[in-house]
Amino acid sequence: MILVTGATGTVGREVVRGLPAGPCVRVMSRDPAKAEGMFPRVRTVAGDYTDPPSLARALRGVHVAFLVTTRPDRDDDARFVSAARTAGVRRVVKLSAAAVLDDRADDLITGWQRANEELLRACGLQWTLLRPRAFMSNSLSWAAGIRSGRTVRALYGTSPNACVDPRDVAQVAVRALTEEGHAGRAYTLTGPQALTAVAQTRELGRLLDIPLRFEELTTDEARATLSGRCPPPVVEALLASAERQREGAKAQVEDTVRVVTGRPARSFRQWAQDHIEAFTSAPDETGTR
């Protein structure tokens, strides 16, 4: 039995889509009805990292688990790993982040992911670590500005990031969940080229067939924007991460997606083509986000 956590999220939903549908897959969500709506042919189970008994129920009979956590101020990984050990899980495939390899990265989110990796490595279970660069889907946060004013606003528009399609992260996860030979491996996952926000804006404008403007935010403007959706320590971590990108720390391209899956990593153009509707219609119109 394979358990997928984070299954209603960006990477997890693609992992579920990539796994063979059937009785060997179980999806965990705090809201099983929502997960059932997304995956009508997959078994869902209620589970919340803050509720250890729910983790025990979700992990019953599970051999391999895909672990996604998102809260740097909580010990969600510790609770899940403890429940996984008790349940007799053999291997955990953990979604981490490429920044853990950067010596200069000392922000809250990277420190949290490093600690999560350490915990998993030391727990006695088999482990596989996925360390993606920024998701291409982060550009969905530009959709409202594109729709309302044909403008993308972001920090450091000319600094490159070897961003990766979440579907490629998911395909590597599917391999690690379903094949032998991935235990004890850590995979750094990038797209096929490093792109700047200015270049991404140009690509989106080409696909939409409209001129798009790029407006570079100051750090204070970015802080104010991020403060609307994240707590202050996370905002500062994201700003520190952007500063490392400005210094060129995120431009390295890796071939891991092709090596693990046998298929080249998708380009930003491909990702944008497949999600272009998100930039032309509001979420409630498409029903897809």
Ligand SMILES: NC(=O)c1ccc[n+]([C@@H]2O[C@H](COP(=O)([O-])OP(=O)(O)OC[C@H]3O[C@@H](n4cnc5c(N)ncnc54)[C@H](OP(=O)(O)O)[C@@H]3O)[C@@H](O)[C@H]2O)c1
């Ligand atoms: N965004 C990036 O560019 C990037 C780059 C590198 C690494 N990462 C890493 O990727 C991870 C985030 O992945 P993602 O973007 O796919 O996630 P996401 O879209 O934000 O989804 C988060 C998932 O976590 C689940 N969740 C939240 N709170 C929960 C709780 N208390 N108990 C159980 N489940 C809970 C949610 O499920 P329900 O609501 O259904 O319960 C949801 O499916 C983070 O660890 C991040 O550090 C992100």
